Amino acid sequence: MTDWTRRQIGGLIGGALLAVAAPHIVRGQGRAKIVVIGGGIGGATVARYLGDMKSIDVTLVEPNSNHVTCFFSNLYLAGLRSLASLTFGLETLAEGYGITIIRDSAVAIDPVGRAVELRGGTKLSYDRLVVAPGVAFKFGEIEGYDEAAAKIMPHAWIAGPQSELLRRQLESMEDGGVFVIAAPPNPFRxxxxxxxxxxxxxxxxxxxxxxxxxxxxxxxxKFSGQELFQDAWSRHYPGMIEWLPSQFTGAIKAVDVAARSVVTEGETFRAAVANIIPAQKAGLIGEKAGLIDASGWCPVDPVTFESTLQPGIHVVGDSIIGGDMPKSAFSANSQAKACAFAIAASLTGSPQFPPHLFNSCYTFLAPDDAFTNALTFAPEGGRIKTVKMFISKVGESAEVRRRTAHHAVGWYSAFTADVFGGGS
Amino acid sequence: MKRERVAAIVSRAKGLAAEIRWLLGLSLSAILLFPEGSAPADISQGAQIAATCASCHEPTGGGQAIPPIAALDEQAIVKAMLAFRASESPSLVMHAVALSLSDDELAATARYLADRANAGRQP
Structure with missing residues (x-):
């Protein structure tokens, strides 16, 4: 009887130990080590939420000391907001959440040895790796448009110096000039x-x-929110904005930087200021890590955001593909939270809940006229599928639109605090 | 009879000792999982869904345009969410969120948020 009781109690204690101490057994020693590459919206959110769990050791690798948000950067271009107000440091993540921030770039990933090599020579080992590289540009697709050309005809699609360049050009443009925007093919940020x-x-x-x-x-x-935009253009800016779809122009084939012209299949357009937004693909570290498929993007499991090409590596944000979620900051934030909880559940052997994926975007038509959308998503058949979609309607009252613009400003403040831990 | 009573007391004492050892074991395992006095990770369903709330609602409860939710009690949250579920007005964003949650998920989220508020912590 005594022996049986001891075995039973021992088993109970052992089972309890095994169940709750599983992360230590899996990784061998110390706290579980998570390395996050990329301190944009997706990467910062993953780091912040894993850092919040305390029992996980999080290292965030990001070459820039600050992040300038792409969302709201159009307000900066219009002179309605300063770039400083869109700029966030990573120090709160370090101080408030105990995350180790390394100012460097990843140059190589060893998925078998579970290690990341940084440009500065440091090697980081990991139990799980999260990659959030954002987008890169397909510079070859428009003849004459490369990184050097982008210094004269900015894309301003990664906020920061490119946004400042475009703003300066718009400010110095003479009245009566034509501002050309080259809008990219799907999918894009x-x-x-x-x-x-x-x-x-x-x-x-x-x-x-x-x-x-x-x-x-x-x-x-056609484009996202087309009816809402075209309605607003006729109300606020009659005769000022012309949109030419691909079927009319044959799309952009080339740019002539010296002449500041944009060449389509049938016509050449001279621009006082040209904003060329190139076709996009997953950020470059994705290529080096073997995370990208033939589409140019990173396929992932829609529950855990683990790469379907490289086990143990998770990908979140604009660089993923495989579903209906648009490439937006909100999507990246939502995916990052799902990914962080999935990693934590996996490390602790806790139950995995199906993620509630969500996207909501506020879009300004004028400073006091904004529209919004709200989309819910769920994993289905290995992909992320839209469940419900709502969007503002043409004909809403000015008061509703004013309130939406007001909500947008409140959302920006809350969202950036959620991602970066507060404070700009 | 006397011998039987003694045997019962011994047996109870052994049971108590086993319970103490079991409880000690649990405490030990908690120390192993959460070293350095750190808090355990809350990855409950309520915590996971509530993380979505923080994408729009100020963590400090100071939001002006988007109302704070940090101090609401469980019933107030459920009542508000059921109203949002019923209509696209006044917020299509909250309508979408409310529709995406089952009754059980909503209850778990409201309980989590209210517990956090009671504990003086942020969602």
């Missing part, structure tokens, strides 16, 4: 943003350069 940019720059022109025009040369024949 933030689907409504080229058209929000046109709206807000039109707002700036209306006040300071009222004879100027905006020409959108699109690689597509």
């Amino acid at each position: 933030c689907p409504p943003a080229p058209y929000e940019r046109a709206s807000l720059v039109a707002c700036y022109f209306k006040q300071f350069k009222p004879r100027s025009k905006i020409l959108i040369l699109d690689a597509k024949d």
Whole structure:
């Protein structure tokens, strides 16, 4: 009887130990080590939420000391917001969440040895790796448009110096000039943003350069929120914005930087200022790590955001593909939380709940006129599928739109605090 | 009879000792999992869904345009969410969120948020 009791109790204690101490057994020693590559919205959110769990050792690798948000950067281009107000440091993640921040870039990933090599020579071992590289540009697709050309015809699609360059060009443009926006093919970061940019720059022109025009040369024949944008353009900026779909122009084939012209299949357009937003693909570290498939993007499991190509490596944010979620900051934030909880559940042997994936974007048509959408998603058949979608409607009252613009500003404040731990 | 009573007392004492050892074992395992006095990770369903709330609602409860939720009690959260579920007005964003949650998920989230508020912590 005594022996039986001892075995039973021993088994109970052993079982309890095994169940709750599983992370230590899995990784061998110390706290579980998670390395996150990329301190943008997706990477910072993963780091922050894993850091919040205390029992996990999180290292965030990011070459830049600050992050400038792409969302709201069109307000900066229109002179409605400072770039400083869109700039966030990573220090709160370090101080408030105990995350180790390394200012460096990853140059190689060893998925078998579970190690990351940094440009500065450091090697980091990991139990789980999260990669959030954002987007890179397909510079070869428009003839004459490369990184050097982007210093004259900015893309301003990664906020920061490119945004400042475009703002300077718009400020120095003479009244009566044509601002050309080359809108990219799908899929690309933030689907409504080229058209929000046109709206807000039109707002700036209306006040300071009222004879100027905006020409959108699109690689597509339709775009996100089209009805809402075209309604707003006719209400706020009549005759100022012209949108030419691909079926009319044959899309952009080349740029001539010296002549500041944009060449489509049938016509050449001269621009006082040209904003060329190239076709996009997953960020470059994805290529080095073997995370990218033939689509140019990273396929992932829609529950855990673990790469379907490289086990043990998770990918979140704009660089993933495999479902209906748009490439937006909100999507990246939502995916990052799902990924962080999935990693924690896996390490502790806790139950895995199906993630509630969500996206909501606020889009400005004018400073006091904004629309919003809200989409819910769920994993289904290995992909992320839209469950419900709601969007503002044409014909809403000015008061509703004003309130939405007000909500947008409140959302920005809360969202950036959620991602970066508060404070700019 | 006397011998039987003694045997019962011994047996109870052994049981008590076993329970103490078992409880000690649990305490030991908790120390092993969460070293350095750190808090355990809350990865409950409520915590996971509530993380979505923090994408729009200020963690300090100071939001002006988007109302704070940090200090709401469980019933107030459930009542508000059921109203959002019923109509796209006044917020299509909250309508979408409310529709995405089952009654059980909503209850778990409200309980989590209210517990956090009671504990003086942020969602």
